[in-house]
Amino acid sequence: MKKKLLLIVVILLAAGAFCLFQIKHFAASHLTIREDTLFTLPAGTGRDGLKIALSKQHIVKRTRWLPGLWLVDPKLANFKAGTYRFTVGMTVRQMLELLVSGREAQFSIRFVEGSSLKDWLAILDQAPYLEHSLRDVALDQLASRLGESPSTSLEGRFYPDTYLYTAKTQDVALLKRAEQRMDSILEQVWHDRAEGLPYKTPADLLTMASIVEKETGEPDERAKVASVFINRLRLGMRLQTDPTVIYGMGERYRGTIGKQDLITPTPYNTYVITGLPPTPIAMPGLAALDAAAHPAKTSYLYFVASGKGGHVFSNNLASHNRAVQQYRESVKENNGQ
Incomplete structure (x- = not known):
């Protein structure tokens, strides 16, 4: 046993x-x-x-x-x-x-400088593993979803960057994060801005930064581009910047703008209105915000593409017209005409 x-x-x-x-x-x-x-x-x-x-x-x-x-x-x-x-x-x-x-997988979503709110919503719509709550929300209802007044314009209000999220994060939560970052950065940029700029509110600076963002991607040109528009504002000259015209055209824009577009009134057509447009026209990045807050000290009133990358800046119309003619000749040469 x-x-x-x-x-x-x-x-x-x-x-x-x-x-x-x-x-x-x-x-x-x-x-x-x-x-x-x-x-x-x-x-x-x-x-x-x-x-x-x-x-x-x-x-x-x-x-x-x-x-x-x-x-x-x-x-x-x-x-x-x-x-x-x-x-x-x-x-x-x-x-x-x-x-x-509980360390869940992290997903990333990238919003680039110069993109519009409409672009952001399209990117959000395609993002995987997000909980989509904005697909059927009209743009004029989006402000309410973010806790803002229904009349608040959201263009330019979100900071472009790469954002990480986990599965089932709500798309509106990502927008709120981007909005809070822009509020924080804009507050600091406004506090540190150069003296004597013709802005009444931080919203004005944000609008200027959005125009600079759309006008040039060259790092060493942003402050000079900003100086052109600042000088024009101080002199009471119209800004006459094409990106604002394009933004005001909305769905009518098909890749080019003609003379008729330049004289057709919209709230954003800076060939027609005086001063800044009513809202930003894109989401500016930090470099554009800094340029709007610290424009170069110049006498420039004009600029035009050089045809070789970058722009040619001028402080009088005669010089500007010559630069425009040189640009047109450069385009003809490049097209083999």
Whole structure:
């Protein structure tokens, strides 16, 4: 009888050792994925649900050892719902530790300088894993969704940058983050602006920055472009900047503007109106904001594309007309005419 009991104990110990070895081996084994994989664990999923999901999605082999691993290391069973990124070479233990940590996969969305609110909404609409709540919201209703007065213009109010988010983040939450960043940056830029600028409010500076953003992408030109418009404002001259005309045309713009467009009144046509347009025309970046806040000290009143990259700046109409003629000749040469 004693021998039988001893034999049973030996068998049980051997079986236990074998199982423990298999569990440790299983925990150290790699996931079967061949590329980084996104895995969503719905809220309320239990151990059996996770086991089934990992098996169905061919992420883990021999899931039968999962209960044993949870028994040996119970903390690995405290997983959290979310969307996670499993990477090639990750072990089963590392995967479970990730699920326990709650460190969900990060997605990125990029809003570029000079883009419009309409552009932003289109980018948001295509962003994966976002919770879309703005697809059927009209532009004139968007301000209310952001907690603003319905009459508030949102153009230019969002800071262009790359934003990270996790799955099921609301699109409106991303816009609020971008709005708060622009408010914070604009407040600082306004506080640090040069003295004597013809702005009444930070909104004026923001509008000027949006025009500078649309006029040039050359870093060393932004402050000079800003100086042209500042000098014109001080003299009471119209800004006469094409990007504002294009913005005012809206859907009528088809890639070119003609003489008729320059004389057709819109609230944004700075060939017709005096002073700044009523709102920004795009989302300016920090460089354009700094240029609007610290324009170069020049006597320039005009600029035109050089045809070779950049612009030619002039302080009188005669010089400007010559620069325009040189630009036209450069275009003809480039077109082989």
